[in-house]
Amino acid sequence: MLTSKTISEFFDNMVYLETLNLKNQELLTHFQTLNNNLKERKVILEEEKGEKESLLALQALQKQASATAKQEKDRLYSLTEAQYQAQLKEKEDVETKAAEIAKRLISIIGLIEDQEPPTFGEALELAKNVGNSVGVRPAFLLAIIRQESAIGRNVGQCYITDTITGAGKFIGHGQRYVKPDGSMYKNGGLIDRIIRPTVRERQKESDLNLFLKIVKDLGYNYTEVPVSCWIPQCATSYRGSYYYSKASVKSDGSIVCAKSGYVPFGFGGAMGPAQFIPSTWRLIEDKVKESTGKSVVDPWNLLDSFTASAIYLKQLGGGTTSGEYSAASRYYGGSNSYASSVRTRAWCIQEYIDKGEMTAYCEGLIF
Structure with a gap:
């Protein structure tokens, strides 16, 4: 028979085990919190490192421009009258070139087939009107739009053809799209993973369903509205870190990862x-309506898209010059290289706004 002492010891042990289990849970929670804090700190440090490197590169560009300006100033002091008159003519030529730059068409991604691309001057005026109204520097806003177009040129554009899987066809010669044999992908080819068909955490609807609703409300045919293609890459994870590899696309639209054990990663759309994904567009759609005074807004419309971008950048902290780098990085999912490119483009555009001039290097970035 069990004695009272044995029963007492049994329950004492049960209480001890329960206490030990609680302590273990507390330790596990503590370590998980510590791990999350370390990850957040790592992201912050990487962003700070990227911002410093970007700032050094921009300072080098500014120093070069300043040295060129000083050389020009010194040259002007040494001019004769005849040379001065020639200089005036050269100044007129510069002003003429600035006007010509304003008239040049600027490549903007995501326009519907019958939409005319704006001139640089038109896009800049739109950025000024929207940026000043929302509270975002116009040069920064236009740099974001231009950066998105640069990415679109590289990745290409797609049409959705499958309303179940979110797959579709390729309509642009993106430099990254290659077949397993190394040959370039061609227009009309099938591509998977254009828009995510599944519901993500904290989402009520998938991006695919939201996209179909948006185009239906606007009266568009979903098979004729361009969205970004999937960036062809595969990934694997190990101890909380992601590792990436290249991917190629077969003629049937299926994906081949360059490395074994990797799986296709991410979506376009x-x-x-x-370049808003449907779920993000829905989050700020009402604010775009409020800002534009429209009852219906369209992500493919220039005014609406510029306004949406400005509002989102402001929400991300891009309403001040000091917050622009971080806002640009977060706009593209935490990419420091993206933010660095935006910062340089913004400087080029600001130079044009302030001085009416654009270096050949800047022209290469903007056009």
Whole structure:
């Protein structure tokens, strides 16, 4: 028979085990919190490192421009009258070139087939009107739009053809799209993973369903509205870190990862010049309506897309010059290289706004 002492010891042990289990849970929670904090700190440090490197590169560009300006100033002091008159003519030529730059068409991604691309001057005026109204520097806003177009040129554009899987066809010669044999992918080819068909955490609807609703509300045919293609890459994870490899696309649209053990990663589906995925567009759609005074807004419309981009950048902290780098990085999912490119483009555009001039290097970035 069990004695009272044995029963007492049994329950004492049970209480001890329960206490030990609680302590273990507390330790596990503590370590998980510590791990999350370390990950957040790592992201912050990487962003700070990227911002410093970007700032050094921009300072080098500014120093070069300043040295060129000083050389020009010194040259002007040494001019004779005849040379001075020639200089005036050269100044007129510069002003003429600035006007010509304003008239040049600027490549903007995500326009619908019958939409005319704007001139640089038109896009800049739109950025000024929207940026000043929302509270975002116009040069920064236009740099974001231009950066998105640069990415779109590289990745290409797609049409959705499958309303179940979110797959579709390729309509642009993206430099990254290659077949397993190394040959370039061609227009009309099938591509998977254009828009995510599944519901993500904290989402009520998938991006695919939201996209179909958006185009239906606007009266568009979903098979004729361009969205960004999937960036062809595969990934694997190990101890909380992601590792990436290249991917190629077969003629049937299926994906081949370059490395064994890797799986296709991410989706495309970004809409219009500002390249919003449908779920993000829905989050700020009402604010775009409020800002534009429209009852219906369209992510493929220039005014609406510029306004949406400005509002989102402001929400991300891009309303001040000091917050622009971080806002640009977060706009593209935490990419420091993206933010660095935006910062340089913004400087080029600001130089044009302030001085009416653009170096050949800047022209290469903007056009």
